[in-house]
Amino acid sequence: MMGFSTPVLVFARYADVLGSGTVTVELPSDATAGDVLSAVRALPGADQLPPSPLIAVNQRYAALSQPVRPGDEVALIPPVAGG
């Protein structure tokens, strides 16, 4: 099966260091949330991300083992600051 490309939403400081609120990554067909992180790490500026940023798939926090499929909404979640 072919891989696919997916947009990844990034916010706040992560958007600043990656230079955009949305980045696009290439994933294998059997991708997981962990593969998304690995692909993001190859982007310019990603050396300023923390070792294990949180990731959300379809607006829920996701484990690194969670599958990511074409059409899923994927986001990196910086340390939150609500309140």
Add this chain to the structure above:
Amino acid sequence: MRGAIVMRPLDPGALLTEVSAPANGAAVLFVGTVRDINDDRAVTALDYKAYTPMAARELEAILREAESRWDGVTVVCEHRTGELSLGDASVVIAAAHPHRAAAFDAARYVIEELKKRVPIWKREHYADGDLEWVDNGAQRAEAPR
């Protein structure tokens, strides 16, 4: 239960009215406001940015948890985003219950969980012109439930 991420000024009194009911002998209102000093730096304004659909979903999950932990509690919460000035309310929580202990506990639960889990970020504007994203220092290290 009602939670919302909004861009307009908050009206704490409206949320208090919303949870009031004849059976509820106690109502607790929590209002979080923009503080003028953080980590010894003078703050002049700040902006809140949210991943709005996920923030609303996570906030609603927290409110449902509160209503299942404290049977009979009614709790609502609004969090504001966009640019806020000193003294503006950034978050309002109103909790009501026939008895005060559950109302206090539910309101406290919602603000503490919100600060750990709801994807909202804050950028402080300092008197010297600097801008910086700040965090609550309490984010869960591992995600899923």
